[in-house]
Amino acid sequence: SAVISQKPSRDICQRGTSLTIQCQVDSQVTMMFWYRQQPGQSLTLIATANQGSEATYESGFVIDKFPISRPNLTFSTLTVSNMSPEDSSIYLCSVEFGREAFFGQGTRLTVV
């Protein structure tokens, strides 16, 4: 199993600003995943972060809006850039061990 620490747990941000979310895992992992969960909706994969290479973004998500860093095998950040109210959501990082995905506690972001 894995213990994933994600912070901040919540934030209220002004539109036009950026927020960086951090994700720390207690074990080394090859892949880390970033999801978004909009109010009342399910989880949507934003991107997959592999240590030492550029993140792979899913359709509808771009690096300029959601830059990701993956400096080592236990840590990743996701930045939500130039925020608008439509970015208000829960952002979750995830890792995989065996066939099980583990999730961080999530970051509840409100953009005003």
Next chain:
Amino acid sequence: QKEVEQNSGPLSVPEGAIASLNCTYSDRGSQSFFWYRQYSGKSPELIMFIYSNGDKEDGRFTAQLNKASQYVSLLIRDSQPSDSATYLCAVDPLAFSGGYNKLIFGAGTRLAVHP
């Protein structure tokens, strides 16, 4: 567009009854299927996964998979108020061998178990 469909609910069942949660998926090549439980304000946690047609039982939970019908379900026996949560169906469209779990989630079904 690969899709996973769930009835959003709420599904309301009395304590002690069987709760039946259903999920359909569009990608016929999908190989791995997962059920996650998400309490309000919390992150998802895995309940069960299933890969083969048929039933898989774990305690009060039974997952059922029918690949021909592209249908997966979760049965919860002897439902308890503590089972009240949103249940997310997730599908991995890639074969596990050689790939990692790139999950596509359904919108979730909200289950309410009342005493």
